[in-house]
Amino acid sequence: xxxxxxxxxxxxxxxxxxxxxxxxxxxxxxxxxxxxxxxxxxxxxxxxxxxxxxxxxxxxxxxxxxxxxxxxxxxxxxxxxxxxxxxxxxxxxxxxxxxxxxxxxxxxxxxxxxxxxxxxxxxxxxxxxxxxxxxxxxxxxxxxxxxxxxxxxxxxxxxxxxxxxxxxxxxxxxxxxxxxxxxxxxxxxxxxxxxxxxxxxxxxxxxxxxxxxxxxxxxxxxxxxxxxxxxxxxxxxxxxxxxxxxxxxxxxxxx
Amino acid sequence: xxxxxxxxxxxxxxxxxxxxxxxxxxxxxxxxxxxxxxxxxxxxxxxxxxxxxxxxxxxxxxxxxxxxxxxxxxxxxxxxxxxxxxxxxxxxxxxxxxxxxxxxxxxxxxxxxxxxxxxxxxxxxxxxxxxxxxxxxxxxxxxxxxxxxxxxxxxxxxxxxxxxxxxxxxxxxxxxxxxxxxxxxxxxxxxxxxxxxxxxxxxxxxxxxxxxxxxxxxxxxxxxxxxxxxxxxxxxxxxxxxxxxxxxxxxxx
Numbered sequence: 001x002x003x004x005x006x007x008x009x010x011x012x013x014x015x016x017x018x019x020x021x022x023x024x025x026x027x028x029x030x031x032x033x034x035x036x037x038x039x040x041x042x043x044x045x046x047x048x049x050x051x052x053x054x055x056x057x058x059x060x061x062x063x064x065x066x067x068x069x070x071x072x073x074x075x076x077x078x079x080x081x082x083x084x085x086x087x088x089x090x091x092x093x094x095x096x097x098x099x100x101x102x103x104x105x106x107x108x109x110x111x112x113x114x115x116x117x118x119x120x121x122x123x124x125x126x127x128x129x130x131x132x133x134x135x136x137x138x139x140x141x142x143x144x145x146x147x148x149x150x151x152x153x154x155x156x157x158x159x160x161x162x163x164x165x166x167x168x169x170x171x172x173x174x175x176x177x178x179x180x181x182x183x184x185x186x187x188x189x190x191x192x193x194x195x196x197x198x199x200x201x202x203x204x205x206x207x208x209x210x211x212x213x214x215x216x217x218x219x220x221x222x223x224x225x226x227x228x229x230x231x232x233x234x235x236x237x238x239x240x241x242x243x244x245x246x247x248x249x250x251x252x253x254x255x
Numbered sequence: 256x257x258x259x260x261x262x263x264x265x266x267x268x269x270x271x272x273x274x275x276x277x278x279x280x281x282x283x284x285x286x287x288x289x290x291x292x293x294x295x296x297x298x299x300x301x302x303x304x305x306x307x308x309x310x311x312x313x314x315x316x317x318x319x320x321x322x323x324x325x326x327x328x329x330x331x332x333x334x335x336x337x338x339x340x341x342x343x344x345x346x347x348x349x350x351x352x353x354x355x356x357x358x359x360x361x362x363x364x365x366x367x368x369x370x371x372x373x374x375x376x377x378x379x380x381x382x383x384x385x386x387x388x389x390x391x392x393x394x395x396x397x398x399x400x401x402x403x404x405x406x407x408x409x410x411x412x413x414x415x416x417x418x419x420x421x422x423x424x425x426x427x428x429x430x431x432x433x434x435x436x437x438x439x440x441x442x443x444x445x446x447x448x449x450x451x452x453x454x455x456x457x458x459x460x461x462x463x464x465x466x467x468x469x470x471x472x473x474x475x476x477x478x479x480x481x482x483x484x485x486x487x488x489x490x491x492x493x494x495x496x497x498x499x500x501x502x503x504x505x506x507x508x
Contacts, residue, residue: 008343008344008346009346009347011343011344012343012344012345012346012347012348013347015344015345015347015348016347016348016351019348035366036363036366036367093258093261093262094261094262094264094265095265097261097262097263098262098265098266101266101484102480103487104438104441104480104483104484104486104487105479105480105483105484106441106442106445106446106479106483107442108442108445108446108449108450108457109445109449109456109457109460109475109476109479109480110476111449112449112460112461112463112464112472112475112476113286113464113472113473113476115464116285116286116287116464116469116472117286117287188356191356192356192357192358192446195356195358195359196358196446196449196450199358199361199450199451200449200450206359207358207359210359210361210362211361211362213362214362214363214365214366217366219363219366222362222363222366223363225359226355226359226360226362226363227355229355229356229359230351230352230354230355230356230359231354232354233354233355233356234350234351234354237354
């Protein structure tokens, strides 16, 4: 980062700090009822208190656990199924249109069906999260396989590569930018569905925490939970984009 | 075999197998129903109007949120795209608010506004601001610099510059953002209804589940999928009609 960039960044931080200050003033003057809007000071101290007592830790770990497990299952299933469907032209013709048809379905609509099948349980939450998060990766993998430069397949044929070698040496690497951007999209979906499932099923997690806080009108706890959810969203997206850059370095380096 | 037939083969086969299986085992279940029963429940719910009322409620919330959030996102996006200083200064603030999952605002909206349309519209609007803001900012920043020079040479006033040069030039990508935001609006509206808000399609499907009516629940699921599909296909057709095929090329998959 150059020097001017750094200055801009600092200025931008000051602007953000200004907004937090404004929030504090609004809360202090009680322009908005403190039942709905605690000041940043109260939200912050509630955050500290929550972590000190360990409650918030458990909720944080719960949400992260749901999100990570669901996303992990979805990644394996999405890339595996996507490879199966994408690598065969016949499968692509027969299966892909049905998947495209399902794509605009709001995935949360599957929650009642999952509740009917599995009850208000941890496995219900994980299957819903996995089901929701699988779509971006599945479709991105199929799309990535379909978009492989045809000449690479010709090279593979003339080298007499086996089908597995074609998939692992040519198709998957060349589809990897699509797959990784699908994985990034899925991360957001997984976080949202984790929160929804926790709210509905009362599972340990930040979704449950914010709902309980709201029901008890403990707005400081509520805001602490919402801020923490924002931090999770920010950090997971950041981690994913760093991973993306590292994993795709070979693409930009070679040319 | 024509491509269309091939595309239909798999879903038809699955439906047929489900029907045969359900009849063979004389399915008595609280969670599954044969496709024929689902079709019957769908027809009944359509006939007595409950499904249409629920669809109306969901679409009202989704569109109101889309319009409010989309307008806010559009105005800020264009402003950030034009005024580079403003963009750099708001960076941290936007980065701090954007990652908050929209559904996390649900409890806040609930205690501030109670159940009903308003809380749902607020949450949908929050979710719709971001795609609009990010994409219209990129669209404005990506305008051919010579067009801006023309605007300067013609001494257009700032409002004229926005109206006559910037918006027309960025419109195809802004419409793409609108289409993405519309999809998000429907998803968020249904999700809020499923989680807590007792109106619309989401509440309908939850009620059907709790009443142990799997046929009706699955009918709602099919209907919600249909609404999503029609909305997406309609906006896609509009995009192609308004901006030509080129507008659809090169969009993120």
